[in-house]
Amino acid sequence: MINENFLKLSESYLFTEIARKVNAYKEEHPKADIISLGIGDVTQPLAPAVIEALHKATDEMAVAASFRGYGPERGYDFLREAIVKNDFRALGIDIEADEVFVSDGAKSDTGNFQELLSADCVVAVTDPVYPVYIDANTMAGRHIVKLPCTPENSFVPELPTEHVDVIYLCYPNNPTGTTLTKSQLKKWVDYAIREKALIFYDAAYEAYIQSEDVPHSIYEIPGAKECAVEFHSYSKTAGFTGIRCGFTVVPKGVKSEKVKSEKLGLLETISLNTMWNRRQSTKFNGTSYLSQRAAEAIYTTEGKEQIKATIGYYMENARLMREALTDMGFKVYGGVDAPYLWVSTPNGMTSWEFFDWMLLSAHLVCTPGVGFGPSGEGFVRLTAFGTHENTEKALLRISNRL
Ligand SMILES: *Cc1c(COP(=O)(O)O)cnc(C)c1O
Numbered sequence: 001m002i003n004e005n006f007l008k009l010s011e012s013y014l015f016t017e018i019a020r021k022v023n024a025y026k027e028e029h030p031k032a033d034i035i036s037l038g039i040g041d042v043t044q045p046l047a048p049a050v051i052e053a054l055h056k057a058t059d060e061m062a063v064a065a066s067f068r069g070y071g072p073e074r075g076y077d078f079l080r081e082a083i084v085k086n087d088f089r090a091l092g093i094d095i096e097a098d099e100v101f102v103s104d105g106a107k108s109d110t111g112n113f114q115e116l117l118s119a120d121c122v123v124a125v126t127d128p129v130y131p132v133y134i135d136a137n138t139m140a141g142r143h144i145v146k147l148p149c150t151p152e153n154s155f156v157p158e159l160p161t162e163h164v165d166v167i168y169l170c171y172p173n174n175p176t177g178t179t180l181t182k183s184q185l186k187k188w189v190d191y192a193i194r195e196k197a198l199i200f201y202d203a204a205y206e207a208y209i210q211s212e213d214v215p216h217s218i219y220e221i222p223g224a225k226e227c228a229v230e231f232h233s234y235s236k237t238a239g240f241t242g243i244r245c246g247f248t249v250v251p252k253g254v255k256s257e258k259v260k261s262e263k264l265g266l267l268e269t270i271s272l273n274t275m276w277n278r279r280q281s282t283k284f285n286g287t288s289y290l291s292q293r294a295a296e297a298i299y300t301t302e303g304k305e306q307i308k309a310t311i312g313y314y315m316e317n318a319r320l321m322r323e324a325l326t327d328m329g330f331k332v333y334g335g336v337d338a339p340y341l342w343v344s345t346p347n348g349m350t351s352w353e354f355f356d357w358m359l360l361s362a363h364l365v366c367t368p369g370v371g372f373g374p375s376g377e378g379f380v381r382l383t384a385f386g387t388h389e390n391t392e393k394a395l396l397r398i399s400n401r402l
Pocket of ligand 1: 105235236241246
């Protein structure tokens with residue numbers, strides 16, 4: 001017997017379908033110089049500080065006296081302390097090192113964390129959305145509520161009219177590139193406290209924030225330490241998509257409702273921090289020592305400057321794209337505090353019609369918005385992860401073909 005919830009998953013059709021169309025076109029037009037504005041992966045190399053740390057850690061592994069085997073379950077102290085100091089205390093947020101769990105990236109943790117919750121929990125996600133949240137909860141058989149994010153509500157999800165137990169929020173957002181201000185996020189924290197709900201906050205693009213009033217962490221909002229778990233990743237921050245490292249913050253104040261313990265026979269609340277520690281020490285054996293040393297290096301003075309320069313490079317692409325596309329008459333959202341632009345298709349085209357137009361007439365690849373959920377219909381996602389040269393070339397092609 002299998003877990004039949006897997007049969008309810010929608011096919012991961014988006015990126016395979018894009019690849020199929022692009023390959024078919026390439027076969028017919030082998031000389032076409034196709035540029036992708038659809039890549040969801042970084043392209044610039046790792047920072048020199050990171051490379052240096054990787055070499056050093058590798059050399060340590062070559063000598064018995066400094067060799068490291070299994071590391072501590074929550075991650076090495078050196079990294080968790082650097083995280084607490086730089087990502088939280090620097091913002092005036094009081095997070096303890098034992099509330100930080102180093103991971104191999106945010107995909108695993110955003111996907112796995114729901115295991116701690118009852119299958120009866122009702123889950124809310126924004127629409128369009130990063131598919132991991134939906135698929136992980138579908139596999140677990142949960143009911144999912146979609147909160148539309150459209151130009152009509154300025155991509156700010158409205159509070160659900162029915163009670164939900166769990167809310168996934170990702171800001172800056174993938175795919176729309178939009179953000180929430182502190183006061184907009186506060187409404188969700190207040191909702192969670194009032195409804196005894198839990199917020200899963202995906203902060204994977206936190207390092208791209210340029211605007212003053214956009215929170216870098218949900219813990220900037222009072223009360224969030226009682227109702228929110230926050231996921232971070234070095235993938236987009238520092239180009240770690242291939243290195244693999246991230247972390248999850250589980251404040252000790254985030255607790256279950258009272259539950260009856262078979263063993264103790266008492267009614268008690270359980271902290272998710274304790275549960276996540278138990279879960280991870282059973283099913284996860286840690287992120288590699290090399291990856292953790294590499295992550296530590298981004299918190300050094302040089303490391304900070306170097307990753308900021310790379311993010312600046314991508315954000316310059318985003319600025320170019322925003323300005324040029326807006327000048328051409330496109331309605332463009334995002335791209336100010338995120339490497340993604342969410343572009344309204346012209347002349348009422350569907351997402352896929354515009355994708356085909358881009359491919360056939362400009363030899364450009366984008367990501368059809370409808371692939372991220374029904375509210376994504378009529379949009380495409382463009383990313384700023386390409387090179388300057390390709391970005392400029394791509395923009396010129398669009399303006400020439402319009
Ligand atoms: C890229 C991305 C992540 C990070 O995934 P990793 O597993 O850390 O590489 C997490 N959430 C969203 C929304 C992303 O786009």
